[in-house]
Amino acid sequence: MMEVIRFAVLGVGHIGRRHMAIIQGHPETELVGLADIRSSQIVDQGDGVIPYFSDLTSLLTEGPPFDVLCICTPNGLHAEHALQALRAHKHVVIEKPMALSRADCEKVIHESLRCNRQVFCVMQNRYSPPITWLKSVIEEGLLGRIQLVQINCFWNRSDQYYLQNDGTPHTWHGTKSLDGGVLFTQFAHFIDILYWLLGDIEVIRTDMQNVAHQHNTEFDDSGNVIFRLIQGGGLGNLCFSTAAFRQNFESTITLIGENGTIKIGGQYMNQVEHCLIQGYEMPE
Template sequence: MIKFAVIGSGHIGKRHAEMISRNPEAELTAMCDKRSKEECENNFDVPFYSTAEEMLANTPDTDVVCICTPNGLHAEHAIKSLDSGKHVVVEKPMGLTKKECEEVMFKALNRSKQVFCVMQNRYSPPSVWLKEVMDTQVLGEIYMVQTNCYWNRDDRYYKKNHWKGTMDLDGGTLFTQFSHFLDLMYWLFGDVENIKGVFKDYKHENNTAFEDSGFLSFDFLNGGIGSFNFSTAINDKNFESSMTIIGEKGTIKVGGQYMNEVEYCEIDGYEMPELKEANPANDYGFYKGSAANHIHVIENVVDTLSGRTNITTNALEGLKVVDIIERMYAAAERPVKVAEKVLN
């Protein structure tokens, strides 16, 4: 039995706790949050602590700690958990800087512990299929890849006196909303260089400290050119997350709101297999997130620590996504507000 504790009891922390509770080889031992259990609407029947330090000190038998806190605290909480002798599951992003991620990796190596990065879109059937297509090179040489992510995030999401929208704890739309899709791009096509971009803020002047839209172009180190276009200024609800791949032997487009549908596939001499239906998006009421695949994340942790498989998204991959985002943000001036949103 693999014993888990969870730092953070918001939407994602409670989702981790639920997936742990559903796994027959996992046990939830504790949770913590700076808010009270009642404020968090937490109904899990396990000890609940007010700080990570208190929880770690009182749960010596815990094997794994899930880090489900604001982005800017991920690296800090991962290092504290590793220092206490636990493996860690880190929600995206692994950190807000490459340096933070390197510190997490160093601590994990120093303590001989594993770091599992949460990039659950890798488990969606279209993503699994795309990975097979790329690995078997049925498209031949890759010419162009265009990724579009157009979502809604408005005042219902960016609440007053909340960490979302702040520079130090959120970090920006590429970190919070779209790192899953940048991870898929990196997983499928590898690293990028020669990044050029433009960032704009159209609808979030009063509720975030940064951009809501951007165009980015780059070269893949493995060959081909790419673009990543994004916005959270879409009215009312998410519009699409899509990837179009143009190769020597054919063209593919995976679309839908969450890259959950294969919209086009034409490849010389290739018959596309029938794919399983994708899981729905994480539903938070007035807004939706990426695919609800956290059950597979917890399964992978249990299976890896039981010696049955390998980590789906390891620490180096988590670091590389952060590194790419840092370089993308450095490629053009960001519309960071002088009067940055702050927490009271």
């Protein structure tokens, strides 16, 4: 008989609802519990069939048994929610970013080993066709030594994004403690792609500035990070901003290897814009 995996979702906002829909649409998974500090978030779901709770502690102590908790709360709460769930012997799916500091990520990993539970982080861009293709090109060594990497992330975050519907400041966007900054909330996927493709880096220099969001964020909205690839020693540059005019502009990665040049672009690093590799023809 097929074993059904029982899920609960913590944080029933924008992305929590996506988790709910995916769990409910999969034959091997069942959604058995929800929790959110704002009951309106859950009542909005309409059917009222799934038991819901006002916080994680009540879900864990009073809710139905389940196997996996999807953590879809604001960034700054991911680590404490993951630690609490792991200690209650749940596997966790953590929305990006895993946590807001390396120390917190390490605590979560340590706790998962201690409790013998799995931690899954949501990094869906790794599975986009251009990125899976690029990963295979790098692993097969087709580019030779990577000499230079350029990542550009230029998006727009309007004033509206940092407000609630009633015009008051957003509950977590723009705050240092719960949002953490644009490298966490907007560009985490692209930083993950960098590490996923090329391994660890050594940061040489960073310059950051809040060029357009001084009035509504507690962190810099733009910056430039110069780094070196640990493996092979190539130079890299990450240039990012949420101050692009009116709309998201691009998220691109350009790799200059000794045997080829590749640029993946588009709004979400999802289109091959250039590929020229010695003795290689790009598949359709």
